[in-house]
Amino acid sequence: MIVFTQGGVASNPGEAQQGVKGVLVSLSNHDNTGVTKWLWELVSVPIGSALEPGVLGVGATSSFTPDVAYGYGVRLTTLVAGSVVVDERVFGVPDEDGYIIPAFAMSHKAHNFGGQERGWAGDDGTNAPLIDHILKDVGGRVHELERAVAVPEANTVFVSKGGNNGTGMRGERTKPFLTIAAALAVAQDGDLVMIGPGTFTEAGLTIPDVANLYIVGSGMGVTTITLSSGRISRTSSSALNQLLFANFSYDENNGTDIRIKGTDAGGYCSSGIGLTFYNIEILTDDNTESNCMTVDEARIVRLIGVKTVANSGRIEIGCTSAAGKVEFRDCVRTGNFESWDMCFFYGKSGARVAVTVSGCKFYTCNNALSLGPYVDLVVDSGCDFFSCKEVIYAEDVDGCMLQVSGLFADSDVLLAPGYGNTLVARFRGVRELDTLTCDCSEGSTSTVYVSNSFIETLSATINGDGVLNMTTCNSCFDTADLTYSGYSSSSQIKFFNCVIYSGQVDCIPDPGVTMRGGYTHTDSFTFLNGGQLRIYTNDGRDSTLYPLVAE
Numbered sequence: 001m002i003v004f005t006q007g008g009v010a011s012n013p014g015e016a017q018q019g020v021k022g023v024l025v026s027l028s029n030h031d032n033t034g035v036t037k038w039l040w041e042l043v044s045v046p047i048g049s050a051l052e053p054g055v056l057g058v059g060a061t062s063s064f065t066p067d068v069a070y071g072y073g074v075r076l077t078t079l080v081a082g083s084v085v086v087d088e089r090v091f092g093v094p095d096e097d098g099y100i101i102p103a104f105a106m107s108h109k110a111h112n113f114g115g116q117e118r119g120w121a122g123d124d125g126t127n128a129p130l131i132d133h134i135l136k137d138v139g140g141r142v143h144e145l146e147r148a149v150a151v152p153e154a155n156t157v158f159v160s161k162g163g164n165n166g167t168g169m170r171g172e173r174t175k176p177f178l179t180i181a182a183a184l185a186v187a188q189d190g191d192l193v194m195i196g197p198g199t200f201t202e203a204g205l206t207i208p209d210v211a212n213l214y215i216v217g218s219g220m221g222v223t224t225i226t227l228s229s230g231r232i233s234r235t236s237s238s239a240l241n242q243l244l245f246a247n248f249s250y251d252e253n254n255g256t257d258i259r260i261k262g263t264d265a266g267g268y269c270s271s272g273i274g275l276t277f278y279n280i281e282i283l284t285d286d287n288t289e290s291n292c293m294t295v296d297e298a299r300i301v302r303l304i305g306v307k308t309v310a311n312s313g314r315i316e317i318g319c320t321s322a323a324g325k326v327e328f329r330d331c332v333r334t335g336n337f338e339s340w341d342m343c344f345f346y347g348k349s350g351a352r353v354a355v356t357v358s359g360c361k362f363y364t365c366n367n368a369l370s371l372g373p374y375v376d377l378v379v380d381s382g383c384d385f386f387s388c389k390e391v392i393y394a395e396d397v398d399g400c401m402l403q404v405s406g407l408f409a410d411s412d413v414l415l416a417p418g419y420g421n422t423l424v425a426r427f428r429g430v431r432e433l434d435t436l437t438c439d440c441s442e443g444s445t446s447t448v449y450v451s452n453s454f455i456e457t458l459s460a461t462i463n464g465d466g467v468l469n470m471t472t473c474n475s476c477f478d479t480a481d482l483t484y485s486g487y488s489s490s491s492q493i494k495f496f497n498c499v500i501y502s503g504q505v506d507c508i509p510d511p512g513v514t515m516r517g518g519y520t521h522t523d524s525f526t527f528l529n530g531g532q533l534r535i536y537t538n539d540g541r542d543s544t545l546y547p548l549v550a551e
Contacts, residue, residue: 002076002089003028005216015092021069025091027062035060035077039174043088043219043247047068053222054197069093073219079173083152084192085332116130151192151214156378157183161198180215180225181205187213195248197222204230204255211241217248220281224248227255234260243369246278252292259294274300274325282308291316302327304316309334318372319353326358335365335388342393346372358382367393374399374419381405381429390414391433397421419443427453435459437528437541440466440491450475462491462508472498483529484508505531510545522546 001014005026011017013030023505024111027040040062045051049068056062056074075088088301096235131404152357155280158168158176168177169187169268177183181202183193189210191418204227207213216221225232225248232250243260250258260275275295280303282292292313295301301317308315315333317326333343342365347353352374362368368385370393371377383406386389391411394400396418402425404413409432416439417423423446427436430453440446442464450458450472462468462484473496480503482493493508497517505513507529527532527547536543 001030001087003030003075004074004089004091006091010174013404014087014089016092016096018092019066021066021093024063024065024071027056027064027074027076029060029078032060034080035078039077039219041077042072043075043222044071044073046072046093053219066091066093072413075218079153082154084156084194093460095108101293146510151190155188155190156192156194158186158194158196159200160196161185161200169529184208184215189213192216195223195225199224199226201226201253202230203228207232207243207260208236209234209236213242214244214246216244216246219247220279222247224251224283226251226253228253229255231256232258241275242276244276244278245280246276247280248280249283250551251283252313257291257294259291262294274302276302276304277306278302279474280307282306282312287500288316293317299324301325302329303331304329306331308332317343317353317355319347319351324351324353326353326355328355328360330358331360332363333360333365333368334363337366341522342367342370344370345375345377347374348454354378356380360384362386362388362391366390368395371397371400371402373397376401376423379404379406385411389413394423394425397423402426405427405429407431410434412437415439415446415448416441417444417446421445423447426456427451429453430455432456437461438468438470439463440468442466446470459493461485462495467491468493470494472496474498477501477503479503482506482508482513484531486513503533504528504532507531511536 003013004011004017005028006019006023019025029035029038038060039058040056040063042051042053042056044053051064051067054330056064063421064072071090071092073088073090075086078085153173154171154437157170158173159180160176163176163178165178165182167175168182169175178197179202180193184205184207187193187208187210188214190374192214193216197218202225262377290313292308293315295317297319324347345353345355354376356378357369358380362385364386365388368388369377378398385406386406387409388411390413391408392402392404392413394402395414395416398417398421400423404425404427409431411433412435413433415423415425415435419441420443422444426449428451433455435457436455437460438446438448438460440462443466448468448470451474453475455475456478458480460468460470460482468491470493472494476499478501480500482504483506484491485507493510493513495515495518498515499518500520504526508531510532511534513532514534514536525546533546534543535546
């Protein structure tokens with residue numbers, strides 16, 4: 001494991017270290033027993049640094065000198081007894097107005113999670129130090145080492161700008177291939193395809209029909225894959241256990257999307273970690289309505305640290321043969337208010353897909369999260385949405401369940417399950433949401449809970465024999481616009497300890513809308529077509545029906 005030394009102070013093996021700029025940082029491996037080869041790489045640098053990502057050296061030690069604040073990502077690749085072992089850590093220089101992270105001076109019992117013997121255990125259950133999750137690298141992304149990919153060198157295929165497809169050999173570091181396509185052509189089950197720095201232009205890439213494969217670049221912005229035609233694809237129906245894409249930038253250029261697709265007969269990710277996109281940057285700005293990433297028949301899909309630019313296209317993930325799980329974590333999605341600025345998920349009866357979105361940022365997306373049928377969506381409080389036309393777009397869906405938190409600045413949510421469909425949504429701790437629209441169409445059933453939230457406009461429309469049961473508590477609304485048109489309905493909209501500054505009740509008779517506790521001014525409400533609002537007082541023992549009937 002990597003050891004940082006600056007000014008005579010050395011880190012413990014496998015721990016990140018903080019230091020100062022302008023002073024040499026020496027790099028060493030904690031244990032060189034059996035090591036025959038070393039490769040030191042600077043994989044990321046802070047914005048404004050004069051240092052360039054790339055190879056630092058090939059000896060037992062190396063060094064670099066940090067010149068600006070924030071994090072420097074260092075990778076050590078070693079050959080030990082015929083196996084390739086990769087370790088990646090961060091050296092951090094605190095900003096002058098930032099926070100100081102305590103040194104690793106006290107015992108692990110005082111600082112560590114779960115009594116780990118060194119460092120701070122990662123929040124994902126690995127031994128990656130917690131400091132690695134906190135220090136920032138280029139672009140502001142939280143630097144995180146999921147786990148080392150350790151495979152025998154015999155199962156490693158190397159790709160380099162100085163390689164040669166005529167002499168390239170699987171398992172030979174000194175004989176790399178020139179193109180990724182040539183490396184994939186010889187890759188076998190369990191292989192690691194390791195791509196060096198530089199831009200690699202390919203005429204489409206076909207992923208081999210194997211169960212386990214790792215395709216790893218030298219870093220986002222360090223390795224770039226661009227297509228002159230075709231797509232990156234795996235379309236076989238055979239089972240897929242583990243497929244990892246990591247550490248590179250992807251530019252479709254004249255090509256199309258990354259497409260991982262299966263069939264009911266084979267399926268994907270049936271038993272292993274599944275399909276993972278880690279630290280991937282999608283650069284394409286093709287301004288066309290298309291997908292940049294398509295996954296079908298998914299079982300387990302993870303997108304971690306994925307970044308997309310405006311107009312890069314849809315991310316579409318579906319599950320239609322068996323239950324699936326999708327994780328979005330620490331991703332940045334930038335749109336341009338176009339219809340393809342979305343992440344689209346879908347399942348089917350008997351094959352629900354559970355989607356978790358955490359720590360992600362969405363900017364100016366038309367439909368940030370668009371749902372098809374049978375999706376269970378969880379959006380955690382660490383997510384931020386800025387100026388998104390519809391943060392969550394659930395129209396003509398069936399069997400969906402939502403649990404939503406987070407910041408929704410200048411953004412909207414649309415819930416419209418469609419005829420004969422059902423939807424359950426829970427909003428908790430939602431902040432600055434412009435509009436929550438519940439459009440309950442004929443024959444549909446929506447159950448909506450809102451708590452501890454601030455929403456500018458609540459718009460609920462009940463059509464025909466549609467049913468809307470909404471319960472809100474401890475929340476604030478600038479405006480509540482409640483409308484019903486059609487047949488007799490069993491819908492109920494209940495407010496508990498809420499603040500409503502103004503509103504409208506249109507054609508919803510008592511007891512359709514009730515309020516207990518909280519604050520509103522009935523003079524600021526408009527009642528149309530027999531619409532009524534019943535307000536309970538005195539601990540619910542008394543009530544007044546508005547509009548008041550003149551005696």
